[in-house]
Amino acid sequence: MKPIAVTSIGLAAVMAASISTAHARDQIRIVGSSTVYPFSSYVAEELGETTDWPTPVIESTGSGGGLKLFCETNDMDSPDITNASRRMKPSEFDRCADNGVTDITEAKVGSDGIAFAQSNENDSVGFTRKQIAMALLEEVPVDGELVKNPHKKWSDIDSSLPDREIRVYGPPTTSGTRDAFEELVLEAVTKEMKEYGNKGYANLRKDGAYVDAGENDNLIVQKLEKDTDAFGIFGYSFLDENSDKLVGSDIDGVAPEPEAISKGDYPIARSLWFYIKNSHSDEVPAMADYVDLFMSDKMTSDLGALKGIGLITLPQAELEEWRKSVDDRVKLKKSDLE
Incomplete structure (x- = not known):
């Protein structure tokens, strides 16, 4: 029997098929x-x-x-x-x-809604978006001028808020949750304020009030279990999944609940x-x-x-x-x- 001849065209076809098979997964x-x-x-x-x-x-x-x-x-x-x-x-x-x-x-x-939540060992606390922004922005208005954020406790912003150190665990800059939080809270608030030139401002504090806790929202949940004075920022599904450990805050008077999120009534929804x-x-x-x-x-x-x-x-x-x-x-x- 004569050996089968492999032409250059045939060889190319075999090689292409091999490459395709190797790439397929x-x-x-x-x-x-x-x-x-x-x-x-x-x-x-x-x-x-x-x-x-x-x-x-x-x-x-x-x-x-x-x-x-x-x-x-x-x-x-x-x-x-x-x-x-x-x-x-x-x-x-x-x-x-x-x-x-x-x-x-x-x-x-x-x-999905973005939850602003804490350990359920605390009483629930409601916030306005402006209160959250004034707690976390790098610069805030004082006597009509922007200065480095001086607020140490929530009660420094409003006496009705907890007398607890401002500490919020949240996502990093690569996170869509971070993008949405900046847009729907920080920029939405500052666009309405003349001190910021009515332009969105979203620079977060770097003094420990805001803690970049990484991409894993479950880690934020774990931190809130241990650090019961702190708040965390993450998707509603993680609040729902950990309702035995955490309590979400009303934002602008609206609770983080599915119907309010679906209708767009909850102000931090995406x-x-x-x-x-x-x-x-x-x-x-x-x-x-x-x-x-x-x-x-x-x-x-x-x-x-x-x-x-x-x-x-x-x-x-x-x-x-x-x-x-x-x-x-x-x-x-x-x-x-x-």
Whole structure:
């Protein structure tokens, strides 16, 4: 028998097939928001238990950190999906485009409130957003001028507040929760104040009143159990999950409750998202099943499993619109974000 001749064209085809096989993988790689992490993890575990796909690998990097990794490259060693507790910024879209990540689909999955909470060993305390801002901003107005924040205790700001040292554990700059807190509390307050030129100001104190506690919201919960004088900033789902240990504060007279968050009455509420790198879909076929499961009635509807672990669900009509957009893999445009 003569040996089979392999032409240069045939060899190239074999090599291409080998490379394609090497690049293809079963396991989805997900990064992003610590707030979305519990919901994404629940879906991932369900996918692993109910299909032949392995459970996706999920890393809690924060919204900003996740989008940075997601937008870095189209290479197959980059994330397939990134979670975010705020919408992608136009500048992040540009970064993706500059790196060739141009086929992205956006999915909105629900809403979340940002809790301002403490150990339930204390009586509940209500705050206005202005009181929180005056406690945490690096510079505050005194006699009509901005000065380095002199407030040591909450009672220095208002005698009705606790006579306790100001100490707040919160997320780092890579976190979508931090972005939303700065926008919805700090900037919202300072835009209404002439001392700041009616412009948003969000520089936080660096003297220990605000403590960057990292991306893991569970660590903040643990710190509040030990440091009962302190307050913490994290997503509502973590407050709901730890209601036996923590008590949330009313903000501007509104309690952090699902109905108030869903209706937008709670003043520190934001939307939750994930972003799909469509260029990976052929090489990572499990992505389609994961996305379908996340957007399904079984997970994100008013009767879905994720509501049971703290997701504030979208109105049904809006959910159906997002499902169609995701099913059709509608390509995200920069104008969508502006």
